[in-house]
Amino acid sequence: MNPLRQLSLDQLRQRTSMKWRYYPEDVLPVWVAEMDVPLAEPVARAITEAVALGDTGYPAGTAYAEALAEFASKRWGWEPAVERTAIVPDVMLGVVEMLRLVSHRDAPVVVNCPVYPPFYQFIESLGRPVVEAPLDEAWRIDFAVLEDAFVRAGEGSVYLLCSPHNPTGTVHTTAELTEVAALARKHGVRVVADEIHAPIMAAGVSFVPYLSVADDGLSLMSSSKAWNLAGLKAALAIAGPQAAEDLARLPEEVSHGPSHVGILAHTAALRDGGDWLDALLSGLDDNRRLLADLLAEHLPAVRYTPGQGTYLAWLDCRELGLGDDPAKVFLQRGRVALNSGIPFGTGGKGFVRMNLATSPEIITEAVGRMAAAWNETSS
Ligand SMILES: Cc1ncc(COP(=O)(O)O)c(C=O)c1O
Numbered sequence: 133m134n135p136l137r138q139l140s141l142d143q144l145r146q147r148t149s150m151k152w153r154y155y156p157e158d159v160l161p162v163w164v165a166e167m168d169v170p171l172a173e174p175v176a177r178a179i180t181e182a183v184a185l186g187d188t189g190y191p192a193g194t195a196y197a198e199a200l201a202e203f204a205s206k207r208w209g210w211e212p213a214v215e216r217t218a219i220v221p222d223v224m225l226g227v228v229e230m231l232r233l234v235s236h237r238d239a240p241v242v243v244n245c246p247v248y249p250p251f252y253q254f255i256e257s258l259g260r261p262v263v264e265a266p267l268d269e270a271w272r273i274d275f276a277v278l279e280d281a282f283v284r285a286g287e288g289s290v291y292l293l294c295s296p297h298n299p300t301g302t303v304h305t306t307a308e309l310t311e312v313a314a315l316a317r318k319h320g321v322r323v324v325a326d327e328i329h330a331p332i333m334a335a336g337v338s339f340v341p342y343l344s345v346a347d348d349g350l351s352l353m354s355s356s357k358a359w360n361l362a363g364l365k366a367a368l369a370i371a372g373p374q375a376a377e378d379l380a381r382l383p384e385e386v387s388h389g390p391s392h393v394g395i396l397a398h399t400a401a402l403r404d405g406g407d408w409l410d411a412l413l414s415g416l417d418d419n420r421r422l423l424a425d426l427l428a429e430h431l432p433a434v435r436y437t438p439g440q441g442t443y444l445a446w447l448d449c450r451e452l453g454l455g456d457d458p459a460k461v462f463l464q465r466g467r468v469a470l471n472s473g474i475p476f477g478t479g480g481k482g483f484v485r486m487n488l489a490t491s492p493e494i495i496t497e498a499v500g501r502m503a504a505a506w507n508e509t510s511s
Contacts (some may be wrong), residue, residue, distance in 0.1 A: 135169035135408060137491055142283060145167050149363065151487075154469075161469045162498045163409050165298075167360040167443065167489035169412065174404035175359055178396045191219065191392040199402035200353060206406075207331070210344040212351075214350055216371040221389030223328045223367045224254050226352040227324055229386055230369060231258060233378045234322040234350065238287040241292050242321070244273060245477035246446075248298040251326075252477060255292070257282040263289070264478050271300035271306055271437070271446075287320030295342060296329045299446040299476060299485040301439015303333065306340045313346035316378055325351045328367070329442040331358035335417050348374035355398035357407055357442075358412070360489075364394035412489075416443050419488040422495055430503035443489040446473075450482035452506055459484045466505030468498050477510035 146151060151166040171179075182188060188465050197217040205211040220226035231241060240261045243251050255262050265281035268274040282291070294314065296303045304312075316323045325342035329352060333339055340351045354367035367390070371379035420438040423445055435448035447470075449458040459472035462484065473483030488495065 137414040163469045170410035172405040173398045178400035180501040196399045199399045202401040206235040210368045223352045230324040230350045241288045246480040249475035269304045284317040293325045296441030301442045303440040309345045343372045355401040364397045366390040366394035425498040445486040456481040466501035468501035
């Protein structure tokens with residue numbers, strides 16, 4: 133059964149998480165990357181069993197990495213080596229630790245903008261300069277631009293690759309990732325890949341793990357996006373064979389951050405949540421088509437290319453005449469909350485990000501509110 137069709141708006145409004153509590157009740161939230169789904173049954177069972185047992189102490193063992201290895205081998209034909217993994221509190225804190233491991237304290241970090249805003253926030257709070265390498269018009273990596281960014285960032289810098297890419301949903305191909313690895317080696321740049329959205333692929337699209345093409349890479353993976361477990365903190369850092377020594381230097385205290393119950397939930401998702409994930413993916417395919425149809429009918433000036441991965445939609449609203457920050461107009465006049473494109477860096481002005489991990493009814497209502505807001509300003 134499609135998990136995106138199981139919860140009513142009234143049920144969702146009872147939630148106390150950021151998506152449902154940040155804005156007042158009359159605002160329809162289709163912004164932050166939380167999904168409007170009930171928990172997958174194997175995940176709920178793992179948590180319930182832990183609670184029944186009082187199994188809420190500190191984590192131990194490698195079950196999370198073993199579950200990821202089995203999942204990755206089945207879905208992507210590649211397997212991380214369990215001995216080259218470490219559990220970290222979440223993906224962004226894992227990214228910060230990887231940056232510390234492979235570069236000196238003020239080394240620049242290259243990102244492909246527009247990109248997930250916390251990339252800027254976490255890099256800047258580490259005291260590192262961000263070097264932007266904008267994606268091309270088709271939202272793919274522009275290798276001339278990337279090479280120029282590597283030259284500007286200099287030897288010893290790091291490239292933080294978002295794969296699949298948030299917010300555009302770009303899924304990088306084997307050829308592209310191979311070129312990334314070669315270019316990074318040529319310029320003495322280390323690559324850290326944020327692969328949190330990896331399980332969320334549109335029909336017919338294959339995810340390529342960065343470490344399947346680069347032995348010296350580091351990756352961050354997690355069950356948190358694909359099974360909606362952001363509140364149950366845990367993620368995995370994974371090293372390629374030539375990065376094993378880097379990961380081995382991860383300070384022991386980092387392992388104190390992840391939640392034991394979180395790890396149990398993330399492990400159950402990977403081990404037993406495959407059918408639930410497949411139902412979700414097919415619901416997301418429907419939602420991408422629905423959004424394209426609704427926009428064509430109600431807001432034809434908005435340009436939308438359905439993403440190949442992630443549950444996010446990156447909408448080019450520049451022709452609506454709503455200025456640099458259309459999300460603000462949609463919120464104020466339409467009472468619908470999308471992410472503003474501006475914090476996504478260069479290339480974000482005039483864009484909004486919509487979260488499609490919800491019911492068709494909510495997507496329909498959100499587009500209706502956007503159209504009403506636009507009609508109001510243009511009449
Ligand atoms: C690309 C990307 N990285 C990291 C995160 C956050 O992950 P975590 O909560 O595990 O830090 C998100 C959340 O949406 C994301 O889209």
